[in-house]
Amino acid sequence: MESCDCFDTQGHQDELLVRYQYISDVLIAVAYFSIPLELIYFVQKSAFFPYRWVLMQFGAFIILCGATHFINLWMFFMHSKAVAVVMTIAKVSCAIVSCATALMLVHIIPDLLSVKIRESFLKRKADELDREMGLILTQEETGRHVRMLTHEIRSTLDRHTILRTTLIELGRTLDLEECALWMPSQSGLNMQLSHTLNYKIQVGASVPISLPIINELFNSAQAMHIPHTCPLAKIGPLIGRYTPPEVVAVRVPLLHLSNFQVSDWSDLSGKGYAVMVLILPADGVRKWRDHELDLVEVVADQVAVALSHAAILEESMHARDQLMEQNFALDKARQEAEMAVHARNDFLAVMNHEMRTPMHAIISLSSLLMETELSPEQRVMIETILKNSNLVATLISDVLDLSRLEDGSLVLENEPFNLQGVFGEVISLIKPIASVKKLSTNLILSADLPVYAVGDEKRLMQTILNIMGNAVKFTKDGYVSIVASILKPESLRDWQSPEFYPVPSDNHFYLCVQVKDTGCGIHPQDIPYLFTKFVQPHTGSHRNQAGGGLGLALCKRFAGLMGGHIWIESEGLEKGCTTSFIIRLGVCNAPPTNSPALRLAVKSQSRQLNW
Numbered sequence: 309m310e311s312c313d314c315f316d317t318q319g320h321q322d323e324l325l326v327r328y329q330y331i332s333d334v335l336i337a338v339a340y341f342s343i344p345l346e347l348i349y350f351v352q353k354s355a356f357f358p359y360r361w362v363l364m365q366f367g368a369f370i371i372l373c374g375a376t377h378f379i380n381l382w383m384f385f386m387h388s389k390a391v392a393v394v395m396t397i398a399k400v401s402c403a404i405v406s407c408a409t410a411l412m413l414v415h416i417i418p419d420l421l422s423v424k425i426r427e428s429f430l431k432r433k434a435d436e437l438d439r440e441m442g443l444i445l446t447q448e449e450t451g452r453h454v455r456m457l458t459h460e461i462r463s464t465l466d467r468h469t470i471l472r473t474t475l476i477e478l479g480r481t482l483d484l485e486e487c488a489l490w491m492p493s494q495s496g497l498n499m500q501l502s503h504t505l506n507y508k509i510q511v512g513a514s515v516p517i518s519l520p521i522i523n524e525l526f527n528s529a530q531a532m533h534i535p536h537t538c539p540l541a542k543i544g545p546l547i548g549r550y551t552p553p554e555v556v557a558v559r560v561p562l563l564h565l566s567n568f569q570v571s572d573w574s575d576l577s578g579k580g581y582a583v584m585v586l587i588l589p590a591d592g593v594r595k596w597r598d599h600e601l602d603l604v605e606v607v608a609d610q611v612a613v614a615l616s617h618a619a620i621l622e623e624s625m626h627a628r629d630q631l632m633e634q635n636f637a638l639d640k641a642r643q644e645a646e647m648a649v650h651a652r653n654d655f656l657a658v659m660n661h662e663m664r665t666p667m668h669a670i671i672s673l674s675s676l677l678m679e680t681e682l683s684p685e686q687r688v689m690i691e692t693i694l695k696n697s698n699l700v701a702t703l704i705s706d707v708l709d710l711s712r713l714e715d716g717s718l719v720l721e722n723e724p725f726n727l728q729g730v731f732g733e734v735i736s737l738i739k740p741i742a743s744v745k746k747l748s749t750n751l752i753l754s755a756d757l758p759v760y761a762v763g764d765e766k767r768l769m770q771t772i773l774n775i776m777g778n779a780v781k782f783t784k785d786g787y788v789s790i791v792a793s794i795l796k797p798e799s800l801r802d803w804q805s806p807e808f809y810p811v812p813s814d815n816h817f818y819l820c821v822q823v824k825d826t827g828c829g830i831h832p833q834d835i836p837y838l839f840t841k842f843v844q845p846h847t848g849s850h851r852n853q854a855g856g857g858l859g860l861a862l863c864k865r866f867a868g869l870m871g872g873h874i875w876i877e878s879e880g881l882e883k884g885c886t887t888s889f890i891i892r893l894g895v896c897n898a899p900p901t902n903s904p905a906l907r908l909a910v911k912s913q914s915r916q917l918n919w
């Protein structure tokens with residue numbers, strides 16, 4: 309603080325000196341007044357400055373100092389008492405404020421120091437954050453490498469290429485001296501070197517799997533540092549190098565390698581792990597860093613996944629090849645079977661035609677013979693001939709129908725026909741036969757049964773005749789009845805069964821035919837086999853009736869082709885039998901012009917009925 313001693317102007321002659329002091333005091337006063345202004349400006353602008361009041365105090369202190377210098381200007385000359393009083397007041401105020409400021413400063417020093425400490429703490433935090441950022445960046449870098457490596461590894465699905473690519477990419481990314489892959493041998497007793505990056509370890513070298521270090525590696529999923537002297541990492545003499553190389557190894561799980569073929573080891577399934585060994589250059593500078601070890605572990609897992617994918621692909625390709633071979637063989641067999649079926653059908657067609665002619669000759673001549681005068685023995689003999697000839701004729705045409713049904717060459721007709729007329733024809737055919745056996749016949753056509761329908765008249769007729777023929781054949785006395793009706797749309801739902809799905813539509817209706825007899829009946833256990841061709845039940849007392857076991861099999865196929873279903877019910881032997889079938893027929897509004905099919909059917913069926 310400047311002194312403000314009063315000068316005795318008369319005591320000092322050197323006026324120049326006085327002038328200098330005068331000017332200096334003016335400048336000091338101006339400076340003293342300007343500094344608080346600057347401080348006020350600073351306090352105004354820095355909203356968060358914590359020590360505003362100290363600054364205010366400091367400002368007051370400076371203003372007062374300035375004031376003492378300012379008042380001093382009057383002290384250079386003769387001054388009044390008032391000036392002296394003002395000067396004294398200014399000096400006292402300045403002394404008080406300066407001491408108070410000094411004391412305040414003592415108070416705020418710890419605060420200022422703590423601010424300093426906080427600042428250094430923040431600085432440390434910022435450094436740490438920087439380091440963490442660096443770590444994140446490194447991890448990102450590692451992630452990028454892993455993605456790149458994974459992409460390279462997965463871009464191929466050939467196992468050898470995967471392994472080779474892995475070694476090359478790892479070598480490039482981590483700047484390795486050597487990278488090697490050891491696989492378990494076929495016997496499972498050794499680890500054999502299968503792939504190396506720089507061939508510093510000879511491919512095919514082997515080490516016993518029982519080594520403790522291998523066991524340790526197998527038991528940990530992490531990349532482990534292993535000594536450079538370990539047999540897995542021996543890369544020959546380190547001439548001229550004083551620092552041994554840093555080596556890490558990691559296990560590679562062999563997830564699915566059933567047909568892996570490398571040199572002489574082919575079956576590695578269940579052998580567990582391969583081992584990947586990674587060796588850094590022996591320059592004493594490169595050390596394994598944590599993120600590099602992470603990368604190695606991730607790559608090992610990726611290789612495992614890629615290898616398993618490749619193995620699955622190889623297996624599926626193998627399976628595909630096998631399937632193709634089988635398909636080829638199957639195709640050949642199918643062609644041969646088709647040729648055989650054609651040959652059989654041709655043979656059947658020819659035989660059918662060739663055998664029918666003499667059969668018809670026998671039947672016609674026998675019928676003619678029956679008209680002549682015969683002794684009772686001769687009549688029985690001719691009757692037997694006629695009966696058996698009819699049977700053979702039925703068999704011949706059934707066999708042909710069946711084979712045509714089986715190879716799909718039989719196509720149903722879809723023509724309008726007189727539906728009610730079909731039943732009339734059937735009854736007129738059956739009646740004479742039934743009356744010989746003294747059986748009564750009934751035909752009941754429901755009122756809603758349409759007169760005309762669209763479908764295969766001949767096959768419908770054949771089906772009804774087969775069933776009626778059986779009913780007459782297996783009935784000694786009583787009656788045979790036939791009921792025809794339309795299946796009501798509301799009852800179609802009840803028919804949903806694995807074999808039969810009726811589909812209601814406006815253009816179609818379902819015809820239901822039921823043939824009931826009071827004959828020998830069927831043992832319930834035989835029912836499931838009745839529709840199998842060439843199968844006849846062995847139970848029952850009336851099984852002396854000759855037959856080929858083809859009729860119902862044919863009926864079932866016809867019913868199926870006509871979108872329907874056939875079944876037999878019997879309460880047991882000697883309790884009669886009910887054969888029913890449902891077929892789908894088209895609605896026919898106009899009467900058909902003629903019905904050649906029916907006449908043909910009647911002609912052929914009438915010859916085939918045997919009882």
Ligand code: ADP
Nearest residue numbers: 778779782829844855856857858859860861885
């Ligand atoms: P087949 O030409 O031998 O009569 P089907 O296939 O027509 O062959 O009949 C198979 C078997 O079903 C017959 O042998 C017979 O035992 C039995 N069967 C069919 N219908 C009846 C029926 N109405 N009464 C008793 N048994 C029957």
